[in-house]
Amino acid sequence: MKALVYDGVETLGFRDVPDAVAAAGQELVRIEASGICGSDMHAYLGHDDRRPAPLILGHEAAGVIVGGARDGTRVTINPLVNCGTCPACVSGRENLCPERMIISMPPREGAFAQFVAMRPENLVTVPDDVPLTKAALAEPLAVSWHAARLGLEALHAGASQTALVIGGGAIGLAAALALKAQGMDDVTIAEPSDTRRAFLTERCGQTVVHAGTGQYGLVVDAVGYSATRQVASALAEPGGMILHIGLGEDAGGLDVRRMTLQEITFIGTYTYTAQDFRDTCAAIFDGRLGPLDWTEHRPLAEGAAAFADLRAGVVAAPKIILTPWT
Known part of the structure; x- marks a missing residue:
């Protein structure tokens, strides 16, 4: 072969x-x-x-x-x-x-x-x-479906129902789609590439910015570099959550002091369960994740x-x- x-x-x-x-x-x-x-x-x-x-x-x-x-x-x-x-x-x-x-x-x-x-x-x-x-x-979408499920299950009821996804690659886009499919409507993607930002906006119908500002109840790091973890640490609201999917770099970036003082939850999330994979497939097949x-x-x-x-x-x-x- x-x-x-x-x-x-x-x-x-x-x-x-x-x-x-x-x-x-x-x-x-x-x-x-x-x-x-x-x-x-x-x-x-x-x-x-x-x-x-x-x-x-x-x-x-x-x-x-x-x-x-x-x-x-x-x-x-x-x-x-x-x-x-x-x-x-x-x-x-x-x-x-x-x-x-x-x-x-x-x-x-x-x-x-x-x-x-x-x-x-x-x-x-x-x-x-x-x-x-x-x-x-199904596989990359399941990675983000699993992450979104973990985040939404753990997000405090008093947290703002807003999310920032750092990184507009496949995992980042999939995270935005999964969050919306599971009930969070206010989702923004931060993507520095002009070309990809235009693609995500025009072809995928996403809300996309060059860099996130403000505070979010849930921040998804779909890149996993020191610099993106630093952004996630700064933009998660008090009592909010960071979902860390990316594996770009091993160490650095997290503001542990702020996370401790502001009770920001950090969840590392890896792959998916067999049930997550099946649930993702069902969402693909019935159109909940879009075209x-x-x-x-x-x-x-x-x-x-x-x-x-x-x-x-x-x-x-x-x-x-x-x-x-x-």
Whole structure:
């Protein structure tokens, strides 16, 4: 099969690799769409020791089951694999499983390939009227759906029902969509890029500013750098909340003194539960997250150029979807 292989820092090769093979208890999925995630970019830049070269990246995918009783079934992939028996898994918090793995991390190859083998419980059936390029957004949307759920469940009843999302990439846009779908109407995205800000406003119908000002009941850091944490610390209102999704930088930025004196809650949020993933899929399928027409599609064979364009900051769309068969 063909695959896009991470060979080293800022080096990707599109070539033949051994075919993916479904082991016992797995199903083979012919990949039709696979999105580029920020974590793929971190690996591409050599910033992720968990993803050493050579490796097939990619974990935001949808496709069609090949063979077996469900041959031809259209599915989207939950790429988070867990043990199923630990206290976290048993309590429905599979994202905290100590043995959790995600495809695109060794020993599991990723979905920038023509085929991937997955467990049936990690596959959600996609209705015939939903394009698989849209269904491939389930994974990044689930990340933000999970974060929005945690934040809204924990937000004090007396807090202002306003949110600022820092970062207008796919996770930031998804956070805005998830917050609105779960009941918070007053949501603003802060995005410094003029090109992306225009895209989010004109194509996605979002309220977007260059930089946030004032105070918000809930601040979502969808970037995760010291500078963005500093902004989040300053703009969360007293008694408000910071939701931290981004993993851009490990340390720095939080104003712990202000957070302590003003009782600002900080929640770090990672991936999603299996139920969050299913709930996100349902929201995609019934239209609660909008038309989801803000992606750019490119052939997997041109994946190296797509990564280079993202690296250069010349992509307006929040997400590039790679298609392996074109």
